[in-house]
Amino acid sequence: xxxxEFSDAFKKLMECMILxxxxxxxxxxxxxxxxxxWKLSEIFNYMFVATIIAYPLAAGLTIFQSEKKNRAFxxxxxxxxxxFKILLYKIAPRxxxxxxxxxxxxxxxxFDNIWINGFNLIVVFFISAFLSISINSFVIGVIGxxxxxxxxxxxxxxxxxxxxxxxxxxxxxxSTVALLFNLLTAALLLIPMGTAFWMTFKKFDVKPxxxxxxxxxxxxxxxxxxxxxxxxxxxxxxxxxxG
Amino acid sequence: MKERTMININNLSFSYGKLKVFxxxxxxxxxxxxxxxxxxxGVGKSTLLRLIAGVLxxxxxxxxxxxxxxxxHRRKIGFISDILSLYESLTVAQSIDFHKSVYNLDKxxxxxxxxxxxxxxxxxxxxxxxxxxxFHLSLILSTEPExxxxxxxxxSIDAYLRRIFLEQLIQLQxxxxxxxxxxxxxxxxIEHIVERVILLKHGEIAxxxxxxxxxxxxxxxxxxxxPQTVPVLSQIDFSxxxxxxVYPYEEKQKGKIDGEVVDxxxxxxxxxxxxxxxx
Numbered sequence: 001x002x003x004x005e006f007s008d009a010f011k012k013l014m015e016c017m018i019l020x021x022x023x024x025x026x027x028x029x030x031x032x033x034x035x036x037x038w039k040l041s042e043i044f045n046y047m048f049v050a051t052i053i054a055y056p057l058a059a060g061l062t063i064f065q066s067e068k069k070n071r072a073f074x075x076x077x078x079x080x081x082x083x084f085k086i087l088l089y090k091i092a093p094r095x096x097x098x099x100x101x102x103x104x105x106x107x108x109x110x111f112d113n114i115w116i117n118g119f120n121l122i123v124v125f126f127i128s129a130f131l132s133i134s135i136n137s138f139v140i141g142v143i144g145x146x147x148x149x150x151x152x153x154x155x156x157x158x159x160x161x162x163x164x165x166x167x168x169x170x171x172x173x174x175s176t177v178a179l180l181f182n183l184l185t186a187a188l189l190l191i192p193m194g195t196a197f198w199m200t201f202k203k204f205d206v207k208p209x210x211x212x213x214x215x216x217x218x219x220x221x222x223x224x225x226x227x228x229x230x231x232x233x234x235x236x237x238x239x240x241x242x243g
Numbered sequence: 244m245k246e247r248t249m250i251n252i253n254n255l256s257f258s259y260g261k262l263k264v265f266x267x268x269x270x271x272x273x274x275x276x277x278x279x280x281x282x283x284x285g286v287g288k289s290t291l292l293r294l295i296a297g298v299l300x301x302x303x304x305x306x307x308x309x310x311x312x313x314x315x316h317r318r319k320i321g322f323i324s325d326i327l328s329l330y331e332s333l334t335v336a337q338s339i340d341f342h343k344s345v346y347n348l349d350k351x352x353x354x355x356x357x358x359x360x361x362x363x364x365x366x367x368x369x370x371x372x373x374x375x376x377x378f379h380l381s382l383i384l385s386t387e388p389e390x391x392x393x394x395x396x397x398x399s400i401d402a403y404l405r406r407i408f409l410e411q412l413i414q415l416q417x418x419x420x421x422x423x424x425x426x427x428x429x430x431x432x433i434e435h436i437v438e439r440v441i442l443l444k445h446g447e448i449a450x451x452x453x454x455x456x457x458x459x460x461x462x463x464x465x466x467x468x469x470p471q472t473v474p475v476l477s478q479i480d481f482s483x484x485x486x487x488x489v490y491p492y493e494e495k496q497k498g499k500i501d502g503e504v505v506d507x508x509x510x511x512x513x514x515x516x517x518x519x520x521x522x
Contacts, residue, residue, distance in 0.1 A: 070331040074298050205300045
């Protein structure tokens, strides 16, 4: 099974890599039509960042794509594999390719001005994976991930602002303190989401989805609502303080 | 030989949302038995197979298996659903590899698919329904299951392959005392291998008989008047006479019946029960 999942994860990576075709297209577009004088490295940076963001999102969200597309849940669940093993086989290859992409981004950052927060990519991957069980449409999935990822980044900033005493001058997204708050916020978001995902997947069967998501929704929806309430209240206070 | 209970279903409950399919449902299937589950559409036949296969989870009750199935009974259950669930994007060779890796198999018996025109490079989605069925059966039989659950797919195979498949099934059943549960609405080909017939009605067992007993108890009476001494399941009216399908019929009642008593095959017997439900 691991072989199949590696192959699926690799295919997804290749699909995302198609975005890199934008590099020669961008060069041609510039040379033939707009004549802005874009550098090859600039276009490459943009497209590389796009690829590196697209992969965790697509890989996480499509974790059960082959089962949903082929109605193969029935086959998968009839196999003598524990739910833990299934999940491990699905997540491990996708996560490994994500780590390779992050390493590649670090490598490119040495030569050029690419700033990618690898930790945030991991957060995107897990948000996508944890949402994958409940969402069948890729477009709705992307909207959902944006919503949850935004909750994560804004809550992390809000906590950061409390820590630095509401002083925008002291705010630095790439500081060690910011990373610590990212870690804390990611844990606060991903632990309930992961628990809801596992509780649902552990008992998941071939019944229609709507009858299986009760406990998942009871955990995930309040979690994200708490996040947004927290963000709204704190930023309201920040606005009052900054006059 | 068939005393040992292979599958023991106790107080099983299951529903799709608010629609109750089973409530406190009980069934025992002895090892080595070939059992046919039938009933009208939507009665829960396929759901019952899915519950036994473990791809649906019961809301209540339990499904127990004989100890010889080992700690992970799914390893010894072969399940072919009516939707022929497989990874369609894989090739035949990749599917075989996948199945072998999951079940830790060293070899794969290709004797069944050798009779079809299936190529190893073909993707599963390119196979016809019959080819897919035979291929799925090959995958399952390669794992040497103790229990075989087959859901309404035999009719999708052409006559030649169906004969080969059924011959293999009979051979396996006699050699290894395979327990087989089939859900079917087309009984012509399987009548000679079925030993027990279970008819489901409203989530309960309405009929549970050995096939020979059932054939002795369900009869067609051709008469112009309704038989008074035996319950009528269903009837078909013609201009000058009616056909009454009766159950349970006893041989001693023959003298009291005004009309011709006719034996029925399994298809007609099940139709009589199902016809009664629709009437």
